[in-house]
Amino acid sequence: MGDVIFRAEQLTYRYPGVAEPAVCDVDFHVAEGELVGIIGPNGSGKTTLLRLLLGVLKPDGGRATAFDRPASEWRRPQFARMVGVVVQREEPVFPLRVRQAVMLGRYPHAGAFGALTARDAAIVKTALADADALHLAERWTATLSAGEWQRVRLARALAQEPRVLVLDEPTANLDIRHEMEVFELAATFVGERGLTGVLVTHHVNLATRYFDRVVIMNRGRVAAAGPPATALTRAVLETVFEWPVDAHPWRGIPQFVPLRKNEIT
Amino acid sequence: MKRWVVLAGAALAALALGVAVGPAGLDTAVVARALVGRGDPIEVAIVRDLRVPRVSLAFLVGGALAMTGAVLQALVRNPLADPYLLGLSGGAGLGAVLAIALGLQGAWAVPLAAAVGALTAIALVYRLAVVASGVLDTRVLLLSGVVVGAFASALVGAVLALSPAEQLRSALLWLLGGFDGASWKALAVFAAYASIPVIILYRASRSLDLLSLGEEPARFLGADVEPLKRTLYIAASLLTAAAVAVSGIIGFVGLIIPHAVRLLWGHTHRVLLPASFLLGGSLLAAADALARTAFAPLTLPVGVVTAVVGVPVFAVLVRRWAT
Numbered sequence: 001m002g003d004v005i006f007r008a009e010q011l012t013y014r015y016p017g018v019a020e021p022a023v024c025d026v027d028f029h030v031a032e033g034e035l036v037g038i039i040g041p042n043g044s045g046k047t048t049l050l051r052l053l054l055g056v057l058k059p060d061g062g063r064a065t066a067f068d069r070p071a072s073e074w075r076r077p078q079f080a081r082m083v084g085v086v087v088q089r090e091e092p093v094f095p096l097r098v099r100q101a102v103m104l105g106r107y108p109h110a111g112a113f114g115a116l117t118a119r120d121a122a123i124v125k126t127a128l129a130d131a132d133a134l135h136l137a138e139r140w141t142a143t144l145s146a147g148e149w150q151r152v153r154l155a156r157a158l159a160q161e162p163r164v165l166v167l168d169e170p171t172a173n174l175d176i177r178h179e180m181e182v183f184e185l186a187a188t189f190v191g192e193r194g195l196t197g198v199l200v201t202h203h204v205n206l207a208t209r210y211f212d213r214v215v216i217m218n219r220g221r222v223a224a225a226g227p228p229a230t231a232l233t234r235a236v237l238e239t240v241f242e243w244p245v246d247a248h249p250w251r252g253i254p255q256f257v258p259l260r261k262n263e264i265t
Numbered sequence: 266m267k268r269w270v271v272l273a274g275a276a277l278a279a280l281a282l283g284v285a286v287g288p289a290g291l292d293t294a295v296v297a298r299a300l301v302g303r304g305d306p307i308e309v310a311i312v313r314d315l316r317v318p319r320v321s322l323a324f325l326v327g328g329a330l331a332m333t334g335a336v337l338q339a340l341v342r343n344p345l346a347d348p349y350l351l352g353l354s355g356g357a358g359l360g361a362v363l364a365i366a367l368g369l370q371g372a373w374a375v376p377l378a379a380a381v382g383a384l385t386a387i388a389l390v391y392r393l394a395v396v397a398s399g400v401l402d403t404r405v406l407l408l409s410g411v412v413v414g415a416f417a418s419a420l421v422g423a424v425l426a427l428s429p430a431e432q433l434r435s436a437l438l439w440l441l442g443g444f445d446g447a448s449w450k451a452l453a454v455f456a457a458y459a460s461i462p463v464i465i466l467y468r469a470s471r472s473l474d475l476l477s478l479g480e481e482p483a484r485f486l487g488a489d490v491e492p493l494k495r496t497l498y499i500a501a502s503l504l505t506a507a508a509v510a511v512s513g514i515i516g517f518v519g520l521i522i523p524h525a526v527r528l529l530w531g532h533t534h535r536v537l538l539p540a541s542f543l544l545g546g547s548l549l550a551a552a553d554a555l556a557r558t559a560f561a562p563l564t565l566p567v568g569v570v571t572a573v574v575g576v577p578v579f580a581v582l583v584r585r586w587a588t
Contacts, residue, residue, distance in 0.1 A: 056484060076488060076489050077487035080485060087482055087485065090481070090482050092477070093342045093344065093477060094338075094532045095531070097531070100531065100533060104475060104486055107474070107486055112468060112471050113471075156486075160486070
């Protein structure tokens with residue numbers, strides 16, 4: 001694996017007015033070319049960890065670096081040319097065509113007044129095609145289904161021509177097909193195009209099959225980290241999610257089944 | 266390209282209409298001659314010293330209000346935002362009404378008092394909306410604007426109730442907006458002052474496209490969100506304050522014009538802002554012409570005209586939006 005993209009060292013962050021730190025003493029890194037998963041219960045600090053690594057929050061303790069520099073010191077346009085982010089929730093208030101929405105991904109390159117050229121239009125088209133959303137180009141964003149909107153936002157991140165893709169719970173309200181499509185797209189960009197991917201998800205069974213490495217967060221701390229085969233175990237999941245599970249190997253890869261109360265023996 | 270031809274045409278037509286009509290009832294031919302300085306000196310004065318600056322000022326104020334409305338709607342991500350939402354109109358109204366009630370004299374007394382009132386309201390709203398560590402919370406901004414505006418309106422009510430009849434009438438007419446105070450000097454001062462915030466806002470066009478998505482997505486697409494929000498709020502408020510100072514409170518231009526432009530040409534601010542400026546200016550110049558002539562020799566407050574024309578148009582737009 002290549003250079004380190006993101007690194008957390010003894011990273012700690014407290015939201016103002018909250019006693020418990022949201023992220024506490026986290027050590028963690030993402031190397032170039034990896035697809036890394038961040039997993040953990042609701043409120044375990046996954047998104048806060050991301051926001052620290054993306055330079056939106058400043059650490060209260062320790063360090064959060066991106067490309068060997070404190071993450072919060074990057075200028076936003078410069079950062080946006082390297083890292084494409086799809087945040088959890090985004091609801092457009094004003095009507096936009098899909099093509100225009102994806103063109104916003106070219107703004108970090110064009111600046112405030114640089115011209116958007118035929119080259120930008122071509123990049124937008126490629127990004128739409130890569131995210132399997134080219135047929136949506138002339139639609140209004142407000143008319144898209146959840147899965148379509150997610151792919152359009154993925155296309156917008158790709159249009160940034162980033163080295164790193166960061167997706168925060170990208171499949172939260174998607175059905176099986178659309179969920180698999182997003183995972184497949186992420187795996188393709190990382191595996192075939194040399195991008196680096198960071199994905200926050202609740203989906204432990206997909207995590208074991210897609211990710212090179214996972215970090216499992218619990219109450220702001222790292223509960224386990226490493227390749228899924230060693231980090232994602234029945235014991236870790238039961239502790240972190242506070243629910244009994246069974247582990248069943250499927251083609252040699254562990255898959256986890258949460259148990260019903262009357263199935264606990 | 267076609268849209269700019271249409272907009273330029275609308276602007277020229279509105280300006281021509283505003284110069285051509287008026288309570289003096291001059292023929293178009295007379296107006297045209299007076300415009301180049303020929304004919305009866307009184308007619309020349311009416312056209313060149315009254316109508317031209319008045320129509321131009323109405324155009325600039327309409328443009329400023331429409332552009333500000335478009336900016337604020339994106340800033341607070343609320344399609345109902347308008348330039349007065351942020352408490353400005355209340356503050357300006359209080360300043361103007363106080364100046365009238367105290368019988369301050371001079372062409373600049375009321376505009377200056379209105380400007381002071383608006384600036385006070387801006388400072389107050391801004392102070393309330395800056396939460397921990399210098400972050401401008403746009404939701405708090407909206408609410409602060411509403412409460413500061415409501416408080417100022419209550420004080421306006423008190424001043425009005427205690428004013429003698431003649432001053433009550435002037436104050437009410439001022440509150441409804443109009444361009445009776447227009448002059449070449451007022452036009453020059455307004456144009457010079459307004460050009461700065463107009464340029465600042467226009468230069469933020471792409472950032473506004475990003476900000477309309479929400480602060481978090483905007484940040485990850487390269488917008489420096491916090492300084493951006495502060496700059497936008499201050500530039501938009503200072504522009505509106507100047508508009509209110511020279512013309513009183515003119516409603517609906519800042520609310521409906523941006524929506525009309527969005528429906529016609531979409532939501533890219535590089536187009537939306539200048540198109541709103543031109544269309545808002547055209548509308549207000551035409552509305553002022555109507556205000557001067559509908560019940561001549563009496564003049565309607567132009568704010569009444571924009572509301573009477575604006576509300577039905579807006580109702581239709583909202584229906585279209587909903588479906």
